[in-house]
Amino acid sequence: MENSTKDHAELAQDFNRDEDRVNWHDETLWFIRQKRDKTAHQIPEWEALREAASQIKNNVLSNLHNYLVLFEKNAVTNGIVVHWAADASEHNKIVHKLISEANVNRMVKSKSMLTEECGLNEYLAEHGIEVIDSDLGERIVQLAEEPPSHIVLPCIHKKKEEIGEIFHKHLGIEANISDPQFLTETARGHLREIFLTRKVALTGVNFAIAETGEFVVCTNEGNADMGAHLADVHIASMGIEKLIPERKHLGVFLRLLTRSATGQPITTYSSHFKKPRDGKKMHVILVDNGRTVQLGRKDFRNSLKCIRCAACMNTCPVYRRSGGHSYHTAVAGPIGSILAPNLDMKKYADLPFASTLCGSCSNVCPVKIDIHEQLYKWRQVLVKNGYAPAAKKVGMQLMTWTLSSPGFYHTVGKVGRLVMKHAPFAVNNKLNPWFKQRDMPYPPAESFNEWYAKNEGKTHR
Amino acid sequence: MNSREKILSAVIANQPELVPLPELSSFERNASGCSDKFVAMLKSVGGFFYYVSSYDEIINILLSVNGENKKIISTVTELTAYYSEEFLNNPQISNIHDIDVAVLKGRFGVAENGAIWLTDQEMRQRALPFICQHLAVILNADSIIPTMHEAYELISKVTYDFATFIAGPSKTADIEQSLVIGAHGPRSMTVFVMINDQ
Structure with missing residues (x-):
């Protein structure tokens, strides 16, 4: 597995082939998280x-x-x-x-x-x-x-x-x-x-x-x-x-x-x-x-406070549904994703992105490591150092252009709605990563802007 | 530069500015209700429990639970039937691998988690409380303390080469999170709390 060339998303996809197993894995780890809560709450000075x-x-x-x-x-x-x-x-x-x-x-x-x-x-x-x-x-x-x-x-x-x-x-x-x-x-x-x-x-x-x-x-x-x-x-x-x-x-x-x-x-x-x-x-x-190197990284050094309890894994919505092997490193989950890039930024560039940044990991960490903030900071370091995946870089650039040009934004929105309505197969296919393990939402008939233009006069008159 | 020097110089170059240690004194608790809490926690971690007032009572319980013809070994001199200086001085694995029941004294019990502190002085052979099929520990009623903070207060006053907290029998839940008692160590742990130490 260490020699695998698949990244977190691909390995998670492998794990997600067996839906019953994923559900069991998810529920079992969440049950352990709940046991953690129950015991912790018995200690007033927790x-x-x-x-x-x-x-x-x-x-x-x-x-x-x-x-x-x-x-x-x-x-x-x-x-x-x-x-x-x-x-x-x-x-x-x-x-x-x-x-x-x-x-x-x-x-x-x-x-x-x-x-x-x-x-x-x-x-x-x-x-x-x-x-x-x-x-x-x-x-x-x-x-x-x-x-x-x-x-x-x-x-x-x-x-x-x-x-x-x-x-x-x-x-x-x-x-x-x-x-x-x-x-x-x-x-x-x-x-x-x-x-x-x-x-x-x-x-x-x-x-x-x-x-x-x-x-x-x-x-x-x-x-x-x-x-x-x-x-x-x-x-x-x-x-x-x-x-x-x-x-x-x-x-x-x-x-x-x-x-x-x-x-x-x-x-x-x-x-x-x-x-x-x-x-x-x-x-x-x-x-x-590599620990002394991590000690010198101001933003990441406190990942070294970890006592290896795995509470961050048990609570993580991504870990629970992607499985430990998808992290392709000895220590999986949120803490592993902030430790591994220190050892090899290229090999583990995918891991800080394997998170929703929901912050649940930081909330259960017994030594108060700011795990989700470090995941966010690693993303910046990895992109700046040129380790972001090419597709993600292109996607981000497209998003930047789209969001900085209102005219283009509106056109893209309109085309998108038309496509989803009349040609759903164009997005409901394997080429669209959002379609994996998900159904695409039904497209709204009009955008907020269109609705507003139509109704503005009425409500104010 | 050897690895020791290399690591230490990298540490000193990269460690942040010194921050102080926190004060821990606010964690100490009063001892009321300790015994009941201890019993409840011990049971929750899978331990058995008896209040006893004499060593004869312990022997009777051990015999009724384990039956005759069991290899019972004790490091407690008062339990003369199971205590053998010669046996305890023989560190050969062949000597200890088939012990059915080991009976040891514990130094103190911790109410918040049901753990008992044992040092190598009570164990004689370090492997003894781990290799036996069943473990029994004798504790004085007045040696139950509230939390781990008081535990380390007491531990700071004793010396040992090896010591351990034991909380219940050996266990695992590695197979689908099903709790199984008796992983590698004892299949049961019985605690005798001596109310009136003879």
């Missing part, structure tokens, strides 16, 4: 928490250098080995080296969107290392040879019958099983064997604390803990923006994270890793991969 979280993250971005240095010092004192990776390639090489040093060729991995961003699994596969993703949703999409479509719910685009088929093919269950309980039990048995036998485990990081040099990993399934506590080597990969100043700030973030994500009051497990077990190894890889 808005004060969002404000505090936003201010803490603003402080982090403004003092990141010192927090990184402090975190490194404290983590090293704790016995954690700290690595620095300037880009995805360096991150992947460090992980490969650590696996090789452990004299193994396989690893278990819990959810880490950073490793998706870096293409770690593909890199390791090329070097003969087997990686098994242990989050249930991620394991399902891994077996299906697809990327996750949602950062919290990786296989939300799949139906249970398809998952039954995947498990039939790869895990040897009988055909035509779609009971979620049975399928989850199957995965539990399969992955328990993996946890018990893997010597190296990689996890993501939700928060890293400068004050103490520890890091926190949140899961509902317990897969990060099963992997890390049973392995000899624990590798934790994190973007440099995951730092928070002090441990007490977790009080704010852990109250917000899961309520915003799924409507739960907290994840089942919020694990604080401070020191390795006796005789075992713990590594943290601090990854830049």
Whole structure:
């Protein structure tokens, strides 16, 4: 999918071929948004928490250098080995080296969107290392040879019958099983064997604390803990923006994270890793991969405040109806659309346009990122830098001429109405993007101007 | 210039002007009604709950729920039937992979979300509360606090190498958003709140 040349609109069109699935996807994510509202509304100080979280993250971005240095010092004192990776390639090489040093060729991995961003699994596969993703949703999409479509719910685009088929093919269950309980039990048995036998485990990081040099990993399934506590080597990969100043700030973030994500009051497990077990190894890889560039973009830097709850995806009218894969990037949805152009403006020029700018994303964001405003600002940057699609540029220019010439505007309007009335096939066809998944409106008999000219005399007499 | 220096110099060149941290003291709450709220939240996250007044009572409940012939392991010295220093000192995976029930003490519970704080001192083996088929946690009635803010006040006074909040059994809803209890970790979590610690 990463190599796909289709843009968001084309990929969304693919997703929209199955109307029942789109409706299910839309309604299910909206249901999660409603659960988020219900839980958030039980906390009277919810808005004060969002404000505090936003201010803490603003402080982090403004003092990141010192927090990184402090975190490194404290983590090293704790016995954690700290690595620095300037880009995805360096991150992947460090992980490969650590696996090789452990004299193994396989690893278990819990959810880490950073490793998706870096293409770690593909890199390791090329070097003969087997990686098994242990989050249930991620394991399902891994077996299906697809990327996750949602950062919290990786296989939300799949139906249970398809998952039954995947498990039939790869895990040897009988055909035509779609009971979620049975399928989850199957995965539990399969992955328990993996946890018990893997010597190296990689996890993501939700928060890293400068004050103490520890890091926190949140899961509902317990897969990060099963992997890390049973392995000899624990590798934790994190973007440099995951730092928070002090441990007490977790009080704010852990109250917000899961309520915003799924409507739960907290994840089942919020694990604080401070020191390795006796005789075992713990590594943290601090990854830049474009984050310092984004930090320097005044209009876009606060996208780095993101805590990856996915509330902006669940609420987004475009995401819900276009599916995560239509964003062709590791982090989909509104937040992904403001992060991705920083990495590659040309490749992701379509994403800031994949939005209605309705602002719902900004309203639910637990750290108050002005997501829809950044989407709007990215559009200007992309057009100025010559990355706007040619058709859009021509269309905008035509619109500019039309709107700046009243005579031309009226003629075009008249012709348009006549065409829609007498030759609807001229607009009701595949060449007209507005006709996709929509019916064209019935044309009015006359324009407002025509009506006004006809009636002006009457009403005033 | 190595990557560390490269990243740090890029950060210092690009980070905005320093803005202060917010004051968090306004979030602290009073503790009235905490226990009831805790019980309600624990149940909502899928946990079971018993008020008990003795360790014998805990053993009776464990036996009646799990039946005989189960591998029950405890790190709580008072539960002599299930406590074995030798067992807990053996970190081999083969030693712990088939535990049916693990019984641990929790430091405190959080009313707003039903989570219990456990450190590696209570766990002995970090994998223990995750690898067992069923988890039981003993909590003192007076150790239930209102919110995560008070939790981190308490946490600042203890030291640990590893610690975790656990809120209910392991769960997933990755398949069509259907909630399934027992993903990779325990299939159940039972909390015993000790009213009169012996």
